[in-house]
Amino acid sequence: MRITTDLWAAALVRRVFGSGGFAAILKRGSSEAGAAFVLSRNRLGELALYGPAPQTSYDGSRPNERLFVRIGEGQMPEELEKRLEKEQRFDPDIWVVEIESGSLPVEDLILLAD
Template sequence: MRLKSAIWVSAFLRRCMVEGIFGAVVRKGSEEAGAVHVIVNHLDGTCHLFAPAPGEAHDEMGERRWIAEISPPQTPADAMALLDRRLRFDPDLWIVEVEDRKGMAGLSATA
């Protein structure tokens, strides 16, 4: 069984908070099945943007699969510009931003 987007986002932000990583919902999408995009702001002017991986949305363990659409040296403004273009075609997507200087907030991209 797959989690609704709203429940996954809430659990992700709670896990980040426990690890000392600040995060917030920048844009709330469809509660049930909106695509979740995560901006990991490294607080040095660079970021990663993780988006749902194409194809199968979950791996064999039931974890969400991700692709890194933007990687350093791209900026959070670059990530938001890309997401603004996406919103024209998919108004149901979620945008979550977390601040993690040392890592990627526990997310990893699929190969």
């Protein structure tokens, strides 16, 4: 059984703070099933946006995990905000979590699809 997005986002925030980073939930969607997006800011202020991986990326042995793909990097913050607005028009229940990862790289905080 897959955990709720609400619990997943809270756990991500906790892991980020535990690694010496900073995290904030910018947008709360449906607590049960909203799609999650992660906006990652590095120490230089550069942004990367991660969104849900396509269904074809999921492995049958781990169907309940949340996988992400990088959908934007090195763009201006306004461009990434426009992308998130577009996603929200498509699905008003999305979640957006912004992180500054601290001592752990983003790849250790969220699962990236191959």
